[in-house]
Amino acid sequence: MNWPLEALLSFLAAGAFGVMFNAPQRTLISCGLVGMSGWLIYRIFFLAFDDPVQASFAGAFAVSFVAHLLAKKFRMPMIIFSVAGIIPLVPGSKAYNAMRNIVENNYLEAIAFASEAMMISGAVAMGLVFAEVLMQLFFKRQAKRIQKKMGLTQD
Amino acid sequence: MTQIGETRRELALDCFLLAGRIMMESGAETYRVEDTMIRMAVSQNMVNSHCFVTPSGIMFSPSEELATRFVRINNRSTDLERVALINSVSRRLVAGEFTLQQAYDEMLIIDQTNYRFNMWLQILAAALASGCFFILLGGTWHDLPFAFVFGGTGFIIVETILLETRVKIFAEFIGAFVIGILASITVYTGFSTDLDTLIIGSIMPLVPGLLITNAVRDLMAGHFMSGLSKGAEAFLTAFAIGAGIAVVLSF
Numbered sequence: 128m129n130w131p132l133e134a135l136l137s138f139l140a141a142g143a144f145g146v147m148f149n150a151p152q153r154t155l156i157s158c159g160l161v162g163m164s165g166w167l168i169y170r171i172f173f174l175a176f177d178d179p180v181q182a183s184f185a186g187a188f189a190v191s192f193v194a195h196l197l198a199k200k201f202r203m204p205m206i207i208f209s210v211a212g213i214i215p216l217v218p219g220s221k222a223y224n225a226m227r228n229i230v231e232n233n234y235l236e237a238i239a240f241a242s243e244a245m246m247i248s249g250a251v252a253m254g255l256v257f258a259e260v261l262m263q264l265f266f267k268r269q270a271k272r273i274q275k276k277m278g279l280t281q282d
Numbered sequence: 283m284t285q286i287g288e289t290r291r292e293l294a295l296d297c298f299l300l301a302g303r304i305m306m307e308s309g310a311e312t313y314r315v316e317d318t319m320i321r322m323a324v325s326q327n328m329v330n331s332h333c334f335v336t337p338s339g340i341m342f343s344p345s346e347e348l349a350t351r352f353v354r355i356n357n358r359s360t361d362l363e364r365v366a367l368i369n370s371v372s373r374r375l376v377a378g379e380f381t382l383q384q385a386y387d388e389m390l391i392i393d394q395t396n397y398r399f400n401m402w403l404q405i406l407a408a409a410l411a412s413g414c415f416f417i418l419l420g421g422t423w424h425d426l427p428f429a430f431v432f433g434g435t436g437f438i439i440v441e442t443i444l445l446e447t448r449v450k451i452f453a454e455f456i457g458a459f460v461i462g463i464l465a466s467i468t469v470y471t472g473f474s475t476d477l478d479t480l481i482i483g484s485i486m487p488l489v490p491g492l493l494i495t496n497a498v499r500d501l502m503a504g505h506f507m508s509g510l511s512k513g514a515e516a517f518l519t520a521f522a523i524g525a526g527i528a529v530v531l532s533f
Binding site for chain 1: 309313314360361363364365366368369370397398399403404407408410411414415417418419421437478481482485486487489490491492494495496499502503515520521523525527528529531532
């Protein structure tokens with residue numbers, strides 16, 4: 128595993144997605160940093176536990192955590208930073224494989240790929256939500272309001 | 283609820299719905315749109331207001347006795363700069379730095395200005411992203427130029443067809459189809475050996491990663507309508523890409 132190279136590539140990839148999603152110009156480098164941290168955490172967990180679902184959860188958690196800090200710093204919506212950073216983690220290749228197998232009539236393999244893609248996207252979303260909730264608990268003053276906003280508490 | 287004048291109330295409603303529409307068209311999360319609209323309403327003393335946001339339309343009801351307004355959302359893309367700009371306008375309105383009229387004028391300007399990066403820069407970015415993903419997913423340096431070129435080509439084709447026809451599935455199908463053909467040709471002529479990684483790297487700019495994640499996230503936040511319709515959109519996109527590739531591979 129070549130860490131500096133992977134870091135550079137994921138930085139460039141996330142920055143490039145920032146350009147494609149038209150993120151504000153002065154946030155592009157931050158977008159790249161978010162993507163880089165997410166990918167590195169993902170890879171570390173993947174190599175340590177060999178489970179893409181756990182690794183995606185950890186990566187998404189890192190992305191959301193860093194994106195939150197940057198959103199506070201720039202006073203912009205968090206989505207600007209998290210979107211580009213989350214792209215390397217979403218199971219694009221799994222979804223592609225599932226679709227390809229369906230079109231080729233390999234339904235059993237398609238189901239396996241599709242359910243794996245579902246698990247991973249669920250883990251990514253869980254990672255995002257967990258980090259968001261923890262950050263809000265950390266900033267206790269706002270915690271109640273945000274939880275209500277996200278529909279995580281009923282009242 | 284303090285009483286506010288008729289014209290001012292209409293202006294306020296126009297303002298909230300415009301903000302919601304621009305944010306939704308630019309790819310903001312559903313709960314953020316609702317939150318922004320309600321905050322702006324509260325700052326204008328409309329405390330009993332409700333809004334209901336879906337990816338295809340926004341309803342806003344100022345209070346029980348007043349008429350509900352509705353706005354339709356037709357085309358959605360991802361334009362984060364607009365989300366940031368609307369967000370800062372709404373922040374300044376809530377903080378009292380902007381009057382309602384100023385905020386509305388500012389939003390009209392945001393609605394009409396094109397903030398997109400230069401097309402060439404976007405194509406270059408798509409090509410760069412494809413190349414980076416190709417290596418990250420385990421491709422070899424020898425094949426990198428192919429992934430770079432095919433990723434850019436696919437992006438150009440999708441954007442061109444979208445400009446001409448506005449039919450998203452068709453554009454994505456053709457884009458994936460061309461990428462599949464190009465990748466197959468390079469593999470069959472012996473320039474490259476790894477068909478799967480080449481294709482996956484090249485279609486990365488087209489894959490609906492954002493939609494899948496947003497859909498699950500909206501579902502978990504309790505916005506079932508938005509979650510399901512975004513999920514359907516993601517499914518259609520994935521289907522178009524998968525079909526485009528499969529048509530090539532089945533030959």
